[in-house]
Amino acid sequence: MxxxxxxxxxxxxxxxxxxxxxxxxxxNFQDRYFEYLNKEIKNCxxxxxxxxxxxxxxxxxxxxxEKQIVKTLQTIKSAFHVLPxxxxxxxxxxxxxxxxxxxxxxSAGFNRVSFGVQSLNDKMLKFLGRRxxxxxxxxxxxxxxxxxxxxxxxxxxxxxxxxxxxNDAKILLRSGVKHISAYMLQIEDGTRLKGMVERGEIKxxxxxxxxxxYQKLTDFLQKNGFLQYEISNFALKGFKSKHNYAYWTGxxxxxxxxxxxxxxGGFVRWANADNFEDYFLGKQxxxxxxxxxxxxxxxxxxxxCDAGFxxxxxxxxxxxxxxxxxYVQDNILKVQDGIIRLNSKYYNVSNSIxxxxxx
Amino acid sequence: xxxxxxxxIIAHIDHGKSTLADRLxxxxxxVASRDMQSQLLDSMELEREKxxxxxxxxxxxxxxFNGEQYILNLIDTPGHVDFTYEVxxxxxxxxxxxxxxxxxxxxxxxxxxxxYLALDAGLEIVPVINKIDLPSxxxxxxxxxxxxxxxxxxxxxxxxxxxxxxNINQVLQKIVTDFPPPKGDDKAPLKCLxxxxxxxxxxxxxxxxxxFDGVIKAGDNILFMQTGRKYEVTEVxxxxxxxQQTKSLSAGEVGYVCASxxxxxxxxxxxxxxxxxxxxxxxxxxxxxxxxxxxxxxxCVDGSKYNELKEALLKLKLNDASxxxxxxxxxxxxxxxxxxxxxxxxxxxxTERLEREFNLDIITTAPSVSYKVLKTNGEELEISNPAxxxxxxxxxxxxxxxVKASIFTPPAYVGSVMQLCQDKRGEYKNMVYLxxxxxxxxxxxxxxxxIYDFFDKLxxxxxxxxxxxYEMDGFAPSxxxxxxxxxxxxKCDALSLIVHEDSAYARGRAITEKLKTIIPRQLFxxxxxxAIGNKIIARxxxxxxxxDVLAKCxxxxxxxxxxxxxxxxxxxxxxxxxxxxxxxSEAFLSILKLDDDK
Numbered sequence: 001m002x003x004x005x006x007x008x009x010x011x012x013x014x015x016x017x018x019x020x021x022x023x024x025x026x027x028n029f030q031d032r033y034f035e036y037l038n039k040e041i042k043n044c045x046x047x048x049x050x051x052x053x054x055x056x057x058x059x060x061x062x063x064x065x066e067k068q069i070v071k072t073l074q075t076i077k078s079a080f081h082v083l084p085x086x087x088x089x090x091x092x093x094x095x096x097x098x099x100x101x102x103x104x105x106x107s108a109g110f111n112r113v114s115f116g117v118q119s120l121n122d123k124m125l126k127f128l129g130r131r132x133x134x135x136x137x138x139x140x141x142x143x144x145x146x147x148x149x150x151x152x153x154x155x156x157x158x159x160x161x162x163x164x165x166x167n168d169a170k171i172l173l174r175s176g177v178k179h180i181s182a183y184m185l186q187i188e189d190g191t192r193l194k195g196m197v198e199r200g201e202i203k204x205x206x207x208x209x210x211x212x213x214y215q216k217l218t219d220f221l222q223k224n225g226f227l228q229y230e231i232s233n234f235a236l237k238g239f240k241s242k243h244n245y246a247y248w249t250g251x252x253x254x255x256x257x258x259x260x261x262x263x264x265g266g267f268v269r270w271a272n273a274d275n276f277e278d279y280f281l282g283k284q285x286x287x288x289x290x291x292x293x294x295x296x297x298x299x300x301x302x303x304x305c306d307a308g309f310x311x312x313x314x315x316x317x318x319x320x321x322x323x324x325x326x327y328v329q330d331n332i333l334k335v336q337d338g339i340i341r342l343n344s345k346y347y348n349v350s351n352s353i354x355x356x357x358x359x
Numbered sequence: 360x361x362x363x364x365x366x367x368i369i370a371h372i373d374h375g376k377s378t379l380a381d382r383l384x385x386x387x388x389x390v391a392s393r394d395m396q397s398q399l400l401d402s403m404e405l406e407r408e409k410x411x412x413x414x415x416x417x418x419x420x421x422x423x424f425n426g427e428q429y430i431l432n433l434i435d436t437p438g439h440v441d442f443t444y445e446v447x448x449x450x451x452x453x454x455x456x457x458x459x460x461x462x463x464x465x466x467x468x469x470x471x472x473x474x475y476l477a478l479d480a481g482l483e484i485v486p487v488i489n490k491i492d493l494p495s496x497x498x499x500x501x502x503x504x505x506x507x508x509x510x511x512x513x514x515x516x517x518x519x520x521x522x523x524x525x526n527i528n529q530v531l532q533k534i535v536t537d538f539p540p541p542k543g544d545d546k547a548p549l550k551c552l553x554x555x556x557x558x559x560x561x562x563x564x565x566x567x568x569x570x571f572d573g574v575i576k577a578g579d580n581i582l583f584m585q586t587g588r589k590y591e592v593t594e595v596x597x598x599x600x601x602x603q604q605t606k607s608l609s610a611g612e613v614g615y616v617c618a619s620x621x622x623x624x625x626x627x628x629x630x631x632x633x634x635x636x637x638x639x640x641x642x643x644x645x646x647x648x649x650x651x652x653x654x655x656x657x658x659c660v661d662g663s664k665y666n667e668l669k670e671a672l673l674k675l676k677l678n679d680a681s682x683x684x685x686x687x688x689x690x691x692x693x694x695x696x697x698x699x700x701x702x703x704x705x706x707x708x709x710t711e712r713l714e715r716e717f718n719l720d721i722i723t724t725a726p727s728v729s730y731k732v733l734k735t736n737g738e739e740l741e742i743s744n745p746a747x748x749x750x751x752x753x754x755x756x757x758x759x760x761x762v763k764a765s766i767f768t769p770p771a772y773v774g775s776v777m778q779l780c781q782d783k784r785g786e787y788k789n790m791v792y793l794x795x796x797x798x799x800x801x802x803x804x805x806x807x808x809x810i811y812d813f814f815d816k817l818x819x820x821x822x823x824x825x826x827x828x829y830e831m832d833g834f835a836p837s838x839x840x841x842x843x844x845x846x847x848x849x850k851c852d853a854l855s856l857i858v859h860e861d862s863a864y865a866r867g868r869a870i871t872e873k874l875k876t877i878i879p880r881q882l883f884x885x886x887x888x889x890a891i892g893n894k895i896i897a898r899x900x901x902x903x904x905x906x907d908v909l910a911k912c913x914x915x916x917x918x919x920x921x922x923x924x925x926x927x928x929x930x931x932x933x934x935x936x937x938x939x940x941x942x943x944s945e946a947f948l949s950i951l952k953l954d955d956d957k
Contacts, residue, residue, distance in 0.1 A: 355928060
């Protein structure tokens, strides 16, 4: 079983914090892109054809013509065997996802929609360079429900200078959202945000304040029946994202489109070029992992989420390492039936713990 | 012999000593212009970079003046207080000294200190004013400074530009006319001064010598009068500037002697070489056994490189008899060596050479001096590693090394220099006004107080005008305590210091504050404590790490994440584990730099 990721690298505008492969391009260019993208999917000869999840991400998939999206999904369906219970997600921007578009997605087979809400504070949305407002975000969720979607997710950003993320979550829960991703705002290289922070034009809250908010949000969501199944992801029972789980648990996945990443489920990872010119030439980067690199990944990914990792999945055992024993003793790591999980209380410092374990 | 001139060049740092040496060699044809590598004498890369000369390299030049052939032997000298003894032995090999003064900067601290050293050695001094090509050159004023401050006539001092090669010939003429020829008797029993040595892979230890009386040649049986060692001479020669074998070296000459000596440690600078069969009655005066004055622990950041560190130290020792080391085990830093040095500069040079020439990543612990400890059970110990000091209840008395320090300063800074000496627990001995511009202060100071930052502070207080010299003056009892640093309740042996009781509290506070800024936050709260015995005297707390999350894992780009993790893993190699606390290697030296931040 595999997952499929499709990258739609287009946006109506670039947000200040975004470091992803996304560009503002006209329709002609987009058509050319989709033509190549569909060809790429058709030509793929990866041996495993059973698809358990599909994810259209970006960029902003909802900002391009819904016809292209539907056609691409159909291409996948005819090239692969998409399981009937497969999770098929599309990422949407609240202002470009009209009722018509959402209806078209739903009838084409999409069964999960993920909205980039980020905040319900209009000032903050404007500051981030988002094109929608709180009202539009809530309207988009209503439209998704009317279009037939039940599995609706919303992204929120932690660490903004203003706004009340817990209150935002409360409103979203009331609106019927079943899944929330709460990411900590990162200052990435090459973003406008980085320049603003460096020039002192904007001051972001410090780590302690961000973590406090993160922990309060976690408590709130858990009280409301949301399970924290990964550092940044929360879901009601039955609504965990299967696609993301595939990344964290070492399943194979294929990425199509600009800069998309793939993994064969063993030791090989490859990625498409992240500029259009090379992408259209079919250029890829391939990497064969050493067994110790693969172990690092298993630990790094497993400890991010409630799946954990199996001790016997590692090529080199870590169970005799003093630091491992100490973490188990201190209840930082939990051991159950040969599976190691990170105590969720330590998600906020997971990187340090992972670093010690792979050392 | 009357046509030989043995001389050295002395100067304040950066006044152009090495450049002038290069020009003299060039003008006398000792080395062809096109082969000139700038500053030929400062051969070691590190020396060239720091602009200081550590190792002495003599050279012989031929010069014709008024139709007569002269042999000029230039003996270079290191210019740092760590190497005062070596300088004094080099000076003892000469009859004259060229004192270079920068035409724009004028007389400076080391100008004076070096001039006094040369006068003490009974040398004839010829002042030379250098860098006259600079727009800021003030030749007449500088001449007056030399006369007023140093007390040397400077009326007919050559005014040169070593950089551009201007008036170099005047310097050569002065060497011939002003410096006396060596005195000595070829027929008398052999008497040679060893003023330096170095190691040659084929010849073994090579002794640099000045012959005072007699003749030395290959096949001679010689005796080192101070060490009592005996050898057969295999080769003698001169520096041209490369080693060139000669039949013999006679009274007045400067050159080298090889005698199948295994290590430079067997050759003591200042020793007298004589013939075994017909020895001289009295050895040359001024001999001292050089002992390390500063000790510190040297460890590899990567603990598995212990053997490489050992090899490197052995190689350095081949050419540096004053370097001492013995194995040391630290709980915090693992296996390493306790090393002894002549001073802080020597320490710095050795550790830098370990890093550069041997590609080792080094951690050094705080420098310490050697203390004498009398235990309550009557046992006597010598301690150069604070970690090995017994607990306070076992100690009856501690004695610390004392130095007799003399400081030359312009009168305007006397107040601040006295304050500094007092802060460093100095005991005032004497003050002499040498002239309108110079005061000599004499203090008795604990060596442990001056190895940290005394020299730096003295320089900054006096705008670089003070010069400072010291000699060891025995041991004195003192109220010293061991200051331990505890991280999360565990003692970190590599951070222990021996300090005076009165400054322990302030030091403890300063160190804990400093460590708080250097040690990164950990998964748990980390108390940093300073303690004397069981008594905690200062405490800071590093709060627990709150946030350390790798960015969101988008679109399955695991590679980027793993690479980020691997980079962080690489950075972690520079961390040391003390119990459950990780501390960066910089922490071990940072406690020395407490004062810089204030």
